[in-house]
Amino acid sequence: MPVMTDIYPASQASVALEREELFPIREVSRLTGVNPVTLRAWERRYGLIEPTRTESGHRLYSMTDIERVRSILDWIDRGVAVSKVGKILAKTEPAKILGSFIPADLVQADYLQLQQQIQHAVSSFDDQELDRVYGQIFSSYALPVVFQDILMPLWLQLLQRQDAFGQTSEWLFFDGFLRARVLSRIVMLRGSQPRRVIVSALAGQCRELELLVAALFLSGNDAGVRVLTTGQPFDELTLVCEKVRPDALVLFSNHAPAAELPKRLNRLALSLDCQLMLAGDASDLAQESLAGSSVGCLGNEGTTMRQRMVQFIAGKLDT
Numbered sequence: 001m002p003v004m005t006d007i008y009p010a011s012q013a014s015v016a017l018e019r020e021e022l023f024p025i026r027e028v029s030r031l032t033g034v035n036p037v038t039l040r041a042w043e044r045r046y047g048l049i050e051p052t053r054t055e056s057g058h059r060l061y062s063m064t065d066i067e068r069v070r071s072i073l074d075w076i077d078r079g080v081a082v083s084k085v086g087k088i089l090a091k092t093e094p095a096k097i098l099g100s101f102i103p104a105d106l107v108q109a110d111y112l113q114l115q116q117q118i119q120h121a122v123s124s125f126d127d128q129e130l131d132r133v134y135g136q137i138f139s140s141y142a143l144p145v146v147f148q149d150i151l152m153p154l155w156l157q158l159l160q161r162q163d164a165f166g167q168t169s170e171w172l173f174f175d176g177f178l179r180a181r182v183l184s185r186i187v188m189l190r191g192s193q194p195r196r197v198i199v200s201a202l203a204g205q206c207r208e209l210e211l212l213v214a215a216l217f218l219s220g221n222d223a224g225v226r227v228l229t230t231g232q233p234f235d236e237l238t239l240v241c242e243k244v245r246p247d248a249l250v251l252f253s254n255h256a257p258a259a260e261l262p263k264r265l266n267r268l269a270l271s272l273d274c275q276l277m278l279a280g281d282a283s284d285l286a287q288e289s290l291a292g293s294s295v296g297c298l299g300n301e302g303t304t305m306r307q308r309m310v311q312f313i314a315g316k317l318d319t
Contacts, residue, residue: 022052022060032069039069048072048086070160079256080285088281115154122158122174130177144302147213151178155209175209182212183227189216190224195313196246199279200228200237202261205253206280214252214279217302218309223247234264238271247313248275250298253282262289269294275312279305 025036040059042048049068051059061069068089075085114137121130137146155178158171199215208230219225228240241249249272251265261282269276276295278286283297290297296312298305 022062023066025051025059025061028061028066028069031066032073034069034073042069042072042082046082046086048082048089067157071156074156074160078254080281081256084256084285087284111150114150118151118154118174119158122170125170125173127173127177130174134177134181144217147216148302152210152213175207179209179212182209182216186212186216186219186225186227189219190226195223196244197223197225197248197250197309198228198241198244198246199225199250199252200232201230202251202253202255202282203231203234205255205282206230210254210280211252214250214300214305217305218250218279218298220306220310223306223310223313234268237268241272241274246274248277248309250277250279250309252280253278254280254300255282257282257286257289261286262293262295265290265295266293277309277312 023031025039028034028039029036039049043051043059049061049065051061051065053059071089072082072085075088076082080088114133117133118130121127121133137150141150155171155174158167158174162168162171197218199211199218201211211230212227215225215227226244226246232240237249265276265278277283277298278290278295279298280300283299287297296308298308298312
């Protein structure tokens with residue numbers, strides 16, 4: 001099994017995975033900007049990385065490990081303490097639901113193959129081919145798997161790789177494609193549902209696609225979802241709810257909650273005639289501070305978010 005000693009371009013991550021090429025810690029440090037002392041601390045103290053060890057005890061890292069380091073850095077940049085990053089990363093790992101009857105490595109291989117097809121279409125700016133692969137993925141996997149395990153990880157990788165010429169254009173192309181498709185599905189599912197749910201982002205705490213995907217997870221036959229544009233003023237949410245008269249207002253954030261957020265949410269809840277809920281990674285991080293309040297925490301799992309929301313609305317699930 002060869003050990004790479006030169007910098008390996010991030011755009012070739014999938015090739016490295018297929019060849020099982022491994023990197024020594026000094027190369028990982030150079031690729032990610034994280035010094036070896038910190039990498040070892042993340043491994044020993046928090047269990048965030050599990051590198052391969054040689055017979056002599058030297059650490060070797062795969063491209064999967066390197067992508068994980070980049071994800072850790074991304075969450076730290078969002079304000080999440082490193083001690084809490086592991087809990088969030090666990091939710092972004094490939095779905096375990098198929099593991100009982102399909103080996104995990106085969107599931108991973110299928111995800112990777114589909115991501116490679118998407119990336120080829122994106123790098124070619126081929127919207128027709130991208131639409132074809134997008135439809136193929138939806139015909140093969142359930143909605144949460146499509147986004148949590150296939151599309152959004154690739155979207156995030158492209159977002160983090162905008163240091164070379166053309167990569168920003170590729171990400172914008174892919175992001176625009178996904179936003180249009182997701183919004184179309186939300187509108188289609190909304191129909192004339194009697195229950196109405198408003199989904200809004202906490203200002204500056206997620207990108208539009210992340211908000212739209214969360215809204216799609218919350219959509220269904222029993223709840224018509226309306227999404228407010230990112231940048232919606234927090235102080236005007238009461239006014240919007242007075243006009244729309246929804247059954248629930250769901251706020252979404254993928255950042256670490258500010259210390260004053262629980263108080264702000266409780267004050268907002270008192271001014272609403274509907275139920276108030278928090279979704280996204282922030283809801284997991286703020287769950288303890290919101291315990292016993294009237295604010296419901298939905299988490300960030302596509303398979304459970306809508307179920308929890310419906311139960312909260314029906315009064316069948318405690319906060």
